Amino acid sequence: MIANLKQSIGQYRSFMDYRYQAYKTELTQLLLQLKNFGLLFLVVLGSAMLGMILLLFLGLGKIIDSSDAPQYGAQMAWLYLLLQSVMLSAMKSAIKNSAQRAFQQTLVKRYWLGFMDIKLLLLSNGWLIASLIIAIDLSVSQWLRVPHFWLFLLLQFVLGILCLYKPIALVYGFLLSAIWATLPLDVSPLLYHSGFVLLFALSTLMVPFNATAKLKLNSLTGFWLLFFMHNSWALIWRGALLLCVFMASKVLLQERADLAAIFSILSLAFVVLFSSSLQFDCRHLYQQYSVFFNMQNKQTAFFVSLFIPSLIVLLLVLVGFVVLFKQANCLLLVIGVVWCLLQQALAQKKPAHYALVWMVITGVLLSFY
Structure with missing residues (x-):
């Protein structure tokens, strides 16, 4: 039994090393594509990287301290979640190692694939890491004053999983939550974020809509x-x-x-x-x-x-x-x-x-x- 356990651990470590190497290789290819797109994005966006990071933390501060302007804080949270989802969508193939996905399913247990996906998702989600850095710095009394931040962290994690396995739910969820965040309501930040959780949960039950069936290519x-x-x-x-x-x-x-x-x-x-x-x-x-x-x-x-x-x-x-x-x-x-x-x-x-x-x-x- 101990020998079988050691063998399983060894196989998992080998699989983990393989997935990590495949992840780094695909990210390198993605960066090369961005480089080939043009010097403009390297110069403009690269030089603005520090400012973007500072704005990221400034936006998080607005989300946490939104009791005076709850709707504005909810809109910032919506934008933050949207940008996170866009970034993870770009990295989705690298995270899941989609090119060799079918081959992997013949080698390892299904839950191993899911477990490695989640580990690489957490490694890739810089938005969630930034939120966790601020969360660690909050005291107990501050946590009690911002309970909506718990829901925001939950949304960041869950939306990452939806991005990997059910991206259509993100489309519906963001459309519904955008309406919710722009309605002229006077509610608390906790209620705004509770609404986000509910709407994204409902979006997982929606059926994809096929709009291409009636379109003609010759037009x-x-x-x-x-x-x-x-x-x-x-x-x-x-x-x-x-x-x-x-x-x-x-x-x-x-x-x-x-x-x-x-x-x-x-x-x-x-x-x-x-x-x-x-x-x-x-x-x-x-x-x-x-x-x-x-x-x-x-x-x-x-x-x-x-x-x-x-x-x-x-x-x-x-x-x-x-x-x-x-x-x-x-x-x-x-x-x-x-x-x-x-x-x-x-x-x-x-x-x-x-x-x-x-x-x-x-x-x-x-x-x-």
């Missing part, structure tokens, strides 16, 4: 809808990062209202960046499907349509931009549209110049303030 509208339904990640990560930019600006404006003009320009710059960069995803489609639409005499219309998704994203986000800053600066909005068109043209024709032009224009706009 340009149907083509783009099908494309983004099957490649929704291109919109999800951009939307999450734009929400992060907006919420960060909102938090910073509370601290330094005198810098509103600078925050407006920086927010607009990232709006243009994440909107126009969608052109990189669309430009490759022209070579793949130009012959198909040429057969239908729609080649010119198809080429023009390559620019439409970025502009739609830009216009939708600009509405949020105006609502966030509570002022419609027409000049800045016009600059944003023209700037986005310029960046799209560069992404289509001169992708090597895309990052440089974006940084130069951002610097020029900031120099006027």
